[in-house]
Amino acid sequence: MSQVELQLFPRAFIHGEPMLEMPHDLYIPPDALELVLETFQGPLDLLLYLIRKHNLDVLDIPMAQLTQQYMSYIEIMQRNRLELAAEYLLMAAVLIEIKSRMLLPRPPKVSEESVEDPRAELMRRLLEYEQMKLAAQKLNQLPHAGRDFELVQVLIERTVEQRLPNVSVEDLRQAWLALLARAKLNTHHKVRRDELSVREQMTRVLRQLSHGKFEAFESLFDVSGGIPQLVVTFIAILELAKETLVEITQTETLGNIYVRANFTLTATE
Amino acid sequence: MLSVLEAALLTTPEPLSLAELKKLSDVPLENCFIEELLEQLMQKYASGGVELNRVATGWRFRARPEMQVYLDRLSPEKPPRYSRAVMETLAIIAYRQPVTRGDIEEIRGVGVSAQILKTLEARGWIDVIGTRDVPGKPSLFATTKQLLDDLNLRSLQELPSLEEMGNLLERDES
């Protein structure tokens, strides 16, 4: 295999260490897994990169070694993104198949066109993908309404009765997407479904405590909701305490626990 | 600058104050300079289908009242939409409740006008469930059952998971 000079990839960091090299072949070092998944759209994209940037002859990759590397890679992948592992593995298999066909003695030439280059199909796919990849970039560069230009909207006062806007779950989703796109929310504002259930309970408990008086710890739990519900409520109360929204007191060891909201709700709100 | 002012006022249905209009320029502008430009714009739109008005909270274009009878023929039943600011505020309250106005501003990266919160409260979708015990005692907002009803959900957990959504976005603005 011709050793290829690989350039620095400035934005790539793994475990805080800069990653200096992109993969030399279709094998992805375990440490670089996340980076490769983010940088490349799949095996076709990775292959294209290797061919275009480094003049890599994909058929020059030592296949036995590649296969071995792939097997260890699959083991790691099994834990999270198996479907992507399968795609990279499939591509490796395709390369091996092409190479083995090229190593076979060629049948005596009958006519020019009957001998098909085993690489032709792969190359056709690579080119088609590349064409679409470039088209996507151009599409992205076109001015988008709302992103690159604003639509004109002048107020019109309707005499008819005022209608309230309809909002769907989809609208909420879009609003969050916009927020995510803007801020670097990805890192510190991940909200999972189970966390949302805690948030829901936090609100319920705070509402129950809004009179400002102490309530017995047990009274904050809804026993009919089942054990998962009780656990979530418990976590919610701990979370409220952490955010100093509630005060938890116990006057004597093993005595009753009381909870109170850390504020008094003013009626002027 | 006149064109910028024109574009800003025509793309924003809500009134824009002098302070907001000043933000459009990267050099500090005098009030009287902006007022002069607004005067010119008013002249430009002295005839035609829309007019530039000064209202309590600032300046805005609106269709001339006599146009309404025609415009009503166009789309009598197009429901209005909340602005992105309102939707984002609602989304933050839904996913991060209980939150203060400061929390919302921090996530959105811009100020949240009292008007936005009032709109959502008036709709019965959010309410104040307490205050945070920090200086200023800011109100804590949470979503109501009414919101769940209106969105046809049984619980907040039925909202789309944010993790899946995050994967669809570019990780780096380059």
Place this chain on the structure above:
Amino acid sequence: MLSVLEAALLTTPEPLSLAELKKLSDVPLENCFIEELLEQLMQKYASGGVELNRVATGWRFRARPEMQVYLDRLSPEKPPRYSRAVMETLAIIAYRQPVTRGDIEEIRGVGVSAQILKTLEARGWIDVIGTRDVPGKPSLFATTKQLLDDLNLRSLQELPSLEEMGNLLERDES
């Protein structure tokens, strides 16, 4: 009538078709008459912060793109920039339509998550126009007029042309 047309177009962010514009008048109008009025409006707005455009579904005003840098100062809220996966999926649907999810996966060489297609559908840029008559009856996706409107285009033919790709094998073409 010119003022009515102007008011209608300035108050509606969505494009208005000739058929809709005709509804503004209680007497029947000729297409060519409306087109002449639209021409006059275009002249009126030939300079300034906004312009009248013809897009896929009709006519609409927009702020000139060069205004965006100023308008962004007013409200930093921006709709999301989509990831490469989303944009590549959109490109394949735009240039190869109608296509199934399988077709898209074949070209991209990786799975296409349902989330990606949902994002594009929610944005109103693609929709299902039928199913392919093969086992499993996969849905056929195509782009919508809304996509063209949002990109300020009149037809698919105005999309950037596809690049002719060079041969990857030329080195050892012996």
